[in-house]
Amino acid sequence: MRRYSSEGGARVKANHGFVPYKFQTAGSIIAGQNAISELVPRIKMHGDFRHAVIVTQPSLKAMGVIERIADELNQAGISSRCVTEVKPEPTVDNIREVYSNISAEPVDLLIGIGGGSVLDATKLFSVLLTDPVDVMSLIGTDLVLRPGIPTVLVPTTSGTGSEVTPNAIVTIPEQELKIGIISRHLLPMMVIIDPVLTVSLPQAITAATGMDAFTHALESYISNKANPISDMFALESIRLIAGSLCRAYHTGSDLEARENMLLGSMYGGMALSSAGTAAVHALAYPLGGKFNITHGVANSMLLPHVMAYNMDAIHDRLGHVARAMGLQDGMEGGNASSEAVIRRIFEWTAEMRIPQNLRAFGVTEGDVDDLAVAASKVTRLLHNNPKPMDLAAIKSIYRKLLP
Ligand SMILES: NC(=O)c1ccc[n+]([C@@H]2O[C@H](COP(=O)([O-])OP(=O)(O)OC[C@H]3O[C@@H](n4cnc5c(N)ncnc54)[C@H](O)[C@@H]3O)[C@@H](O)[C@H]2O)c1
Ligand SMILES: [Fe+2]
Structure with a gap:
């Protein structure tokens, strides 16, 4: 049941009356081209730190930026590993x-x-350092008991929006599942948004992570927990990503498109922090846990099919989305604009060569039952979906991806 309508600004009470909503985000955000050069000076303003650990991956270490930061930290009297x-x-x-x-x-x-x-991972290390419990005991909502040590998060994909969310996702291979740890203690002290760091993203990762960001915004906008704050970030995220995703994909060095994508991704994270994602993410997690399908790819494949399933419950909202995406049909509302949104998502996945068939990842008809049971357990997200989704509906969506 939708809790409010933003049509004309009028608030509508739902079954349970007025439902308060919440928004929380990173302590501070420094954004813009070359914002990374602000990292060390800003850290000095935040506290008297002595021993930093930089968490990264080999592909980024090769870019040279890590070495530069380590040098600057050293000059500022902060040792680093x-x-x-x-x-x-x-x-x-x-x-x-x-x-x-x-x-x-x-x-x-x-x-x-x-x-x-x-x-x-950095968010989890932070809270484990002040309370060294086993990470499995943190799985769920609000099970982190203490603030962690301060973190600075610098996203280099566009992306998960993780830099502004209270969530951390881990894979549990034994259960063939991906699952979330959610706590306000995971929010960082500081975020640096620098599009220059995303120029090196290969095309396939630009496509998958960009579609993940778009999914965050769209799912937040149609979530049962959508509210005026999440809507503002969701619609702006949709607008920015719709205008820049294919540009960033085709011309990775287009800094304006890269900046729009990084902002769009962060706004998507802000929207989902408040409104949550829904069935697309719930159905994507077993595909990641069982078949190692990259998170953004799994979301891209599911997104148009889940929206087609939801469509009759969210025509009004998809009309706003169509307008934000710059689709002419958006002005008309109803079926036409909903279908235009779904069509455009299919066009993007085709243009960016994102697979649309689960068989490419070794999934067969015989896997559908297990996948559906696993997805049906992601109730935290399924409850946000604007239309209830039972086991049969989940199976039929997976089957759409096994033509
Ligand atoms: N915390 C949240 O709110 C949230 C939201 C959505 C997804 N997630 C989780 O985030 C993870 C996926 O993150 P992701 O999609 O950003 O991918 P990723 O972090 O797994 O990165 C994908 C690949 O890109 C490489 N890479 C990253 N930046 C690069 C750059 N600038 N240049 C070249 N290579 C680069 C990485 O080294 C890696 O090999 C999943 O586990 C997913 O479940 C978290
Ligand atoms: Fe996601």
Whole structure:
């Protein structure tokens, strides 16, 4: 049941009366081209740090930026170590291993530079350093008991928006699932948004992470928990991404498109922090956990089909989305604009060569039942979906991707 309508600014009470909503974000955000040069001076303003650990991945270390930051930290009297062992879409075991490496020596500041995998891991290391419990005991909502050590998060994909969300996602191979740890203690002290760092993103990662960001914005906008604050970020995210995703994909050096994508991704993270994602993410997690399908690719494949399923419950909202995407039909509302949104998503996935068939990843008809049962357990997100989705509906959506 939708809780309010933003049509004409009028608020409508739902079944349960007025529902308060919440927004929280990073402590401070420094954005713009070459914003990374502000990192060390700003850190000095935040506190008297002595021992930093830079969490990143080999592909980013090769870019030279890490070395430059380490030099600047050194000149500022802050020692630093660099760890590059966080794996893409990290497992619980990977988090445990890298944590034990980090915690072996003094550390009072963590700087995460990378995609969502690095940022999520950095957030977890931060809270484990002040409360060294097993990471499995944190899975769920509000189970982190203490603030962690301060973090600076620098996203290099556009992206998960993880830099501004209270979420960290881990993979549990034994359960063939990806699952979330949600706590306000995961929010960072500072975020640096620098589009120059995303110019090196290969085309396939630009496509997948850009579609993930778009999915965050769209799912937040149609979520049962959508509210005036999340709507503002969601619509602006949709506008920015719709105007820049294919530009960034075709011309990676287009800094204006890269900046729009990074802002769009951050706004998507802000929207989802408040409104949550929904069925697309719920159905994507088992595809990541069981078949290692990259998060953004899984979302891209599911997005148009889940929106087609939801369509009759959200025509009004998809009309606003169509307008934000610059689609002419958006002015008319109803079926036409909803279908235009879904059509455009299919066009993007085709233009950016994102697969639309699960068989390409080894999924068969025989896997559908297990995938659907796993997805049906992601109730935290399914509850946000504007239209209830039972097991049969989930199976029929997976089957659409097995033509
Ligand atoms: N915390 C949240 O709110 C949230 C939201 C959505 C997704 N996630 C999670 O984030 C993870 C995915 O993150 P992602 O999509 O950003 O991908 P990623 O972090 O796994 O990165 C993908 C690949 O791109 C490389 N890379 C990153 N930046 C690069 C650059 N500038 N140049 C060249 N290569 C670069 C990485 O080294 C990696 O190999 C998943 O685990 C997903 O579940 C978290
Ligand atoms: Fe996502």
